[in-house]
Amino acid sequence: MIFETVAKILGEYKDVDPSTITADATFASLELDSLDTVEIVMSLEDAFGIEIDMEQPLQTVEDLVKLIEAKKA
Amino acid sequence: MIVTEINRLFGLKYPIFQGGMAWISNGQLAAAVSNAGGLGVISSINEGEEALRREITTCRSLLHNPDFPFAINVMLMSPQAQAAADIAVEMQVPVVITGAGLPTPYMKKWLAAGIKVVPVVPSTGIAKMAARLGACAVIAEGGESGGHVGDLTTMVLTPQVADAVSIPVIAAGGIADGRGVAASLMLGAAGVQCGTCFLTAKECGVHANYKQKIFQAKDIDTIVTGKRLGHPVRSLKNAFSRQFADMEYNTNLSDQEIESFGAGALRRAALEGDVQNGSVMAGQCAAMLHEEKTAQQIIVDMFAQAEHVLACAGKFLTEEESHA
CATH class of the missing domain: 3.20.20.70 (Aldolase class I)
Incomplete structure (x- = not known):
């Protein structure tokens, strides 16, 4: 469920079909730079009602999903 | 005040x-x-x-x-x-x-x-x-x-x-x-x-040559290089920055080769005063300083x-x- 929401938000941000976004996709492969990543993290915070501290650099979609899972737990 | x-x-x-x-x-x-x-x-x-x-x-x-x-x-x-x-x-x-x-x-x-x-x-x-x-x-x-x-x-x-x-x-x-x-x-x-x-x-x-280069700069004298590497840098146009720009467009060169060309370039200009082969970083307002x-x-x-x-x-x- 978390992955689906992340993929949906990434899809909207990049204007691509969310079903084409895989967990192992890197932000670089999605052509997202560090500034884009911050924007996406903020959208996800709103979507999940959490605060995400970007202590560690995020590389892949899965990194982001794990971070949200940990916050929601 | x-x-x-x-x-x-x-x-x-x-x-x-x-x-x-x-x-x-x-x-x-x-x-x-x-x-x-x-x-x-x-x-x-x-x-x-x-x-x-x-x-x-x-x-x-x-x-x-x-x-x-x-x-x-x-x-x-x-x-x-x-x-x-x-x-x-x-x-x-x-x-x-x-x-x-x-x-x-x-x-x-x-x-x-x-x-x-x-x-x-x-x-x-x-x-x-x-x-x-x-x-x-x-x-x-x-x-x-x-x-x-x-x-x-x-x-x-x-x-x-x-x-x-x-x-x-x-x-x-x-x-x-x-x-x-x-x-x-x-x-x-x-x-x-x-x-x-x-x-x-x-x-x-900073080296006197560096300051002089800024005082001589015109409005169109800065260039941004390094976009390809993900960390663009603005500096004054000189032999170094022109070559860097050329290298960025050369697809035969690896990012690593370009990175290593840029290494130490600011130090060269700022400390040693080599304002041709070093990176003379400056903002667009350089031309406003006399x-x-x-x-x-x-x-x-x-x-x-x-x-x-x-x-x-x-x-x-x-x-x-x-x-x-």
């Missing part, structure tokens, strides 16, 4: 920060700016930890009043960031300016030590995150600036950041005189940060002009309708 939240927040006579410039912003320059009533900034990525400690000590020894604030600049992408972050706490540096990312890993420690943290931000998203982390102000730095640059210009970034956060905003990028200061205030900033103009200060120890002045004179002139243009701004307001 121009007084904003920045004067009060940092205990400054003038709401102006000096930019942290690698290999250039040392204790002597920082002390000169702080003594003149602005906030002097020491770059932490010059020659390693001992050098940073030495520059902080030098700055303190030159301050006319031990209560005058100064800062160190921590470049977060640098391998020396952690060490610089620790030194800030250990040596009780009053203010830390951060660049190139979010200072998340260090914030708790700095705030616990009573350090005021001011991140340089290239977007509203980063500004909001910085405010949430406990930054007391942010520097909205537009791409007119020298060295590492973002895409947005000061004109569009400053008002958007001012709308995005409730903490004070300092405008940077392209500001070299009082008109720039006045415009920054009108854009919603409460202060300015200037790098290039302090680079030409009498107290700045003579060496003391840091004090730079600030006094800038704010006198800012006061004048702000005082005259009422002339644009009239009750009459224009049909011209």
